């Protein structure tokens with residue numbers, strides 16, 4: 001293998017490795033928990049808290065109603081028990097019972113409201129749960145795909161790096177340094193191929209005589225972009 005062929009092979013490996021590095025970074029970014037999942041989880045937590053709130057509220061409002069019914073019953077027992085003889089006292093008690101009953105109506109309305117709110121909260125909770133499950137399932141698949149691709153990239157890159165090491169061991173240090181410098185200054189492409197008469201690095205059309213030089217022992221550079229040229 002001539003020097004330029006080794007450098008061209010090195011370029012092929014490095015271009016692939018560059019592609020893997022780019023894709024690896026994209027995968028790492030894509031592996032962050034998606035906003036939709038965070039939002040769905042948040043909605044689910046809120047729906048659960050709201051459901052819990054209305055369950056407790058319903059219970060406490062029902063207790064308030066039973067307490068009020070008990071209170072009314074006890075006052076009515078006094079009223080109709082025949083123990084109170086004073087008419088003014090009877091009227092006062094009667095009024096008190098009426099007032100307690102009016103408040104009972106309000107308390108019962110409160111229970112009804114809590115029941116309706118609870119139904120809504122249950123429906124919202126169910127919907128939020130379904131949505132979360134759906135998004136979780138989608139993400140699980142997506143995440144699995146990304147992780148599989150990531151493993152594949154790591155394995156491929158490891159193989160390429162091993163081949164790269166074998167190759168660089170056969171290239172003189174000065175040529176390798178020249179190659180690395182060119183890679184840095186030429187957007188990662190140090191060795192360009194000659195396609196027909198054009199340089200694949202810059203697209204310039206070069207004199208036909210240049211092709212002949214590519215098979216000699218000295219390295220040929222593109223006069224336009226200064227990249228190393230290979231057949």
Ligand SMILES: [Zn+2]
Nearest residue numbers: 199202222225
């Ligand atoms: Zn060129």
